[in-house]
Amino acid sequence: MATKRKPYVRESGRCWWKGNPCYRFYMLREGSSVFSIWVGLLLLLFLFSPAVFSALIKNPLVRLLNSAALLAALLHTKTWYELAPRALNLPEEKLAVLVKGLWTATIAFSALALLFSLT
Amino acid sequence: MADAKKLLLKIQRYNPEKDAAPYLVPYEIPLDDRTSLLDGLQYVKDNISPDLSFRSSCRMAICGSCGVMLNGEPRLACKSFLRNYANGATVEPLANFPVEKDLVVDFTRFLECLEALKPYITGNPRTPDDGPNTQTPTQLARYHKFSLCINCGLCYAACPQFGLNPSFLGPAAITLAHRYNLDSRDRGKKERVRIMNTENGVWACTFVGYCSKVCPKHADPAAALQQCKAAGALDFLASVLSRKKNRGAACGDKA
Numbered sequence: 001m002a003t004k005r006k007p008y009v010r011e012s013g014r015c016w017w018k019g020n021p022c023y024r025f026y027m028l029r030e031g032s033s034v035f036s037i038w039v040g041l042l043l044l045l046f047l048f049s050p051a052v053f054s055a056l057i058k059n060p061l062v063r064l065l066n067s068a069a070l071l072a073a074l075l076h077t078k079t080w081y082e083l084a085p086r087a088l089n090l091p092e093e094k095l096a097v098l099v100k101g102l103w104t105a106t107i108a109f110s111a112l113a114l115l116f117s118l119t
Numbered sequence: 120m121a122d123a124k125k126l127l128l129k130i131q132r133y134n135p136e137k138d139a140a141p142y143l144v145p146y147e148i149p150l151d152d153r154t155s156l157l158d159g160l161q162y163v164k165d166n167i168s169p170d171l172s173f174r175s176s177c178r179m180a181i182c183g184s185c186g187v188m189l190n191g192e193p194r195l196a197c198k199s200f201l202r203n204y205a206n207g208a209t210v211e212p213l214a215n216f217p218v219e220k221d222l223v224v225d226f227t228r229f230l231e232c233l234e235a236l237k238p239y240i241t242g243n244p245r246t247p248d249d250g251p252n253t254q255t256p257t258q259l260a261r262y263h264k265f266s267l268c269i270n271c272g273l274c275y276a277a278c279p280q281f282g283l284n285p286s287f288l289g290p291a292a293i294t295l296a297h298r299y300n301l302d303s304r305d306r307g308k309k310e311r312v313r314i315m316n317t318e319n320g321v322w323a324c325t326f327v328g329y330c331s332k333v334c335p336k337h338a339d340p341a342a343a344l345q346q347c348k349a350a351g352a353l354d355f356l357a358s359v360l361s362r363k364k365n366r367g368a369a370c371g372d373k374a
Binding site for chain 1: 133135136140141191192214215217218219225260261277279282283301325326327328329332339341342345346348349
């Protein structure tokens with residue numbers, strides 16, 4: 001007897017991420033890395049032409065972009081610290097301690113870098 | 120019964136013998152605080168539409184048969200209470216799988232992946248005469264979380280990478296393979312890792328993380344996949360170093 005099966009396949013379209021808050025946040029998380037290209041280009045400019053760099057970073061548009069880059073970096077750091085330690089097969093309580101340690105190290109290093117750059 | 124609370128349940132229907140594409144049909148069902156989605160589906164089948172097809176068995180989140188999309192979220196029908204959906208709910212078959220009929224999907228691809236990765240203890244030379252294998256609580260703790268998987272397929276429905284690339288081995292199959300790789304009684308890791316480290320293995324995962332959020336048993340497949348990636352990267356590094364060392368030794372021999 002011929003089969004009467006006719007499985008219906010639902011294709012994932014290009015906008016697969018739009019309908020689910022978790023997917024939208026994933027796209028935001030991954031999209032936050034785009035700002036690291038901007039910061040990388042800015043640092044390259046500093047290496048090759050410090051005078052142009054100093055003038056450019058005072059531009060209001062660049063300040064806005066840098067503020068967005070800082071927020072994106074914070075979001076990426078937060079999600080990274082929550083996700084990456086899970087690559088270690090550690091018990092939940094040790095994972096929580098590790099994430100706290102990572103944040104402490106980040107804050108301490110950022111404070112030191114800020115202090116060093118201001119003095 | 121006339122005073123019973125009612126809920127509008129929109130259920131996706133598809134009859135392969137008649138329909139060109141699936142469509143939603145609204146059903147009004149009575150409910151109280153204890154009515155699960157599975158109870159609701161059974162009410163529709165018993166009282167309104169006897170030809171409604173869905174899978175179920177244990178009714179207690181053990182067998183993993185009754186996975187569906189509830190308002191777009193992969194869930195076990197028996198573990199979802201309709202009291203939480205006062206404004207009505209839409210029920211569709213699990214995403215990313217071909218639909219056979221109504222809420223029944225074709226799990227073939229998932230089962231093929233599972234079979235290929237041999238999720239059972241293999242290669243252990245002990246015989247029954249040697250007595251049971253011993254295992255310490257610490258050894259058990261290494262894989263226990265991953266052993267909670269019930270093969271319900273919710274993580275496949277949650278995984279956009281599996282939706283975009285059905286060749287991906289997928290979260291549950293890799294989680295179960297990892298569970299046996301971590302088991303001190305198992306000797307099959309080498310064979311599994313060969314499949315897991317292919318292009319459609321662990322590296323097809325981009326850590327969306329939704330699989331772990333929807334897992335009804337908290338088996339954390341996303342973590343299992345990241346651990347497999349870390350192990351795969353270390354294996355690769357070790358193989359590169361040993362190749363270099365061997366090449367150096369071979370050059371030394373020649374000299």
